[in-house]
Amino acid sequence: MSGADILVIGAGLGGLAAARDLSAAGQTVTLLDKARGVSGRAATRRVTLSDGREARLDHGARYFTARHGRTHTLAEGGVRDGWNAVWTRGVPHWHAGTVSGAADGHPRYAPPQGMSALGRTLARGLNLETGVTVTSLERRAGLWRVHTREGLAAEASRLVLNLPAPQLVTVLEGVDLRGSGSEGPALEAARVEYAPCWVAGAVLQTDIPGTWPALRADHPVLEWLARELTKRPPGHPPALMLHATPAWSAANLERSPEDVLPELLTAASQIAGPLPEVEAAFAHRWRYAIPTRRAPGACHWDAALGLGWCGDWFTPDDHGPRVEAALLSGWSLARRVLHPQAE
Numbered sequence: 001m002s003g004a005d006i007l008v009i010g011a012g013l014g015g016l017a018a019a020r021d022l023s024a025a026g027q028t029v030t031l032l033d034k035a036r037g038v039s040g041r042a043a044t045r046r047v048t049l050s051d052g053r054e055a056r057l058d059h060g061a062r063y064f065t066a067r068h069g070r071t072h073t074l075a076e077g078g079v080r081d082g083w084n085a086v087w088t089r090g091v092p093h094w095h096a097g098t099v100s101g102a103a104d105g106h107p108r109y110a111p112p113q114g115m116s117a118l119g120r121t122l123a124r125g126l127n128l129e130t131g132v133t134v135t136s137l138e139r140r141a142g143l144w145r146v147h148t149r150e151g152l153a154a155e156a157s158r159l160v161l162n163l164p165a166p167q168l169v170t171v172l173e174g175v176d177l178r179g180s181g182s183e184g185p186a187l188e189a190a191r192v193e194y195a196p197c198w199v200a201g202a203v204l205q206t207d208i209p210g211t212w213p214a215l216r217a218d219h220p221v222l223e224w225l226a227r228e229l230t231k232r233p234p235g236h237p238p239a240l241m242l243h244a245t246p247a248w249s250a251a252n253l254e255r256s257p258e259d260v261l262p263e264l265l266t267a268a269s270q271i272a273g274p275l276p277e278v279e280a281a282f283a284h285r286w287r288y289a290i291p292t293r294r295a296p297g298a299c300h301w302d303a304a305l306g307l308g309w310c311g312d313w314f315t316p317d318d319h320g321p322r323v324e325a326a327l328l329s330g331w332s333l334a335r336r337v338l339h340p341q342a343e
């Protein structure tokens, strides 16, 4: 496996953004990810119904925003090329049965084929291996050696890690960083904290009443309810995506998906009214959904070790941890790798 100059572990948006720039600069890059596909938490679940129709539900990131020039160019380029779309320019608020709040004009992008289209677009042309879980790292004779659960190993002189901070800390165990420029950043990574999020998706026989694309709910169980068909091409089955609040998700973290699903559907009916017949439904737990305590700076790169990391748990701008933060962090890391003396 891999005769790459640079190995990127994690094909979330941060890793993909970094890999694209490194590859465009002429580096030989290989990406490894444990999932079956790319895009990480910008994820889309495909549900096939008994009549063969397929529904796509964004069970991770719900949409993305583009406050920075480069993200704006990517998002608007995607709208021009057809893989991306402006989904909505505002999400109303639900409180005690009342829906309020006007559009704020700010575009929220959602690819019509699902959020994972963003990752798949960035992954185009890259050398990628999926279904490969990295378990440990080793540095030998100036080379990074990556061990995987599947028994494969890969080597490269430089290593980029795009993993949620707790998983980064786990794979770094056993690597002696004492006295290196990575010791402090590894300690910062260990201090990063996340809120979990239980989500549920439900494909319905008929749509629920309502003209809104989604609601931000002021409810003890749910904080978000979206009509997924408002993101999709005509003919998509009616479907709801439900996101539980951080408090409810934390309190119910260790329950099973089958156990939490009915409660999430009941909460949805308290917000949207009695649900039509549910054709298919699932619940999914994100243990590390949203960083609540992040690391400073845009990314970490240690040129001496040829080791760095990126992701939405850095602070590349003043806004929250989100799709755009992951992209900015990945682009920033690629710049540091290519021009270590410039920063």
Ligand SMILES: Cc1cc2nc3c(=O)[nH]c(=O)nc-3n(C[C@H](O)[C@H](O)[C@H](O)COP(=O)(O)OP(=O)(O)OC[C@H]3O[C@@H](n4cnc5c(N)ncnc54)[C@H](O)[C@@H]3O)c2cc1C
Residues within 6 Å of the ligand: 009, 010, 011, 012, 013, 014, 015, 032, 033, 034, 035, 038, 039, 040, 041, 042, 059, 060, 061, 062, 063, 064, 065, 132, 133, 134, 135, 162, 163, 164, 167, 171, 197, 199, 243, 286, 288, 289, 290, 310, 311, 312, 313, 321, 322, 323, 324, 326
């Ligand atoms: C429920 C939810 C709702 C959200 N809503 C929004 C939203 O509306 N708008 C928005 O902008 N953002 C939203 N986000 C946040 C957004 O999804 C993330 O900020 C962004 O996708 C993070 O990208 P990343 O590359 O930093 O990390 P990730 O996407 O987590 O990428 C890490 C990658 O590493 C891989 N990996 C992990 N461990 C290993 C291993 N040992 N070996 C190999 N590979 C491994 C994973 O499979 C994954 O692909 C939401 C997230 C969640 C979970």
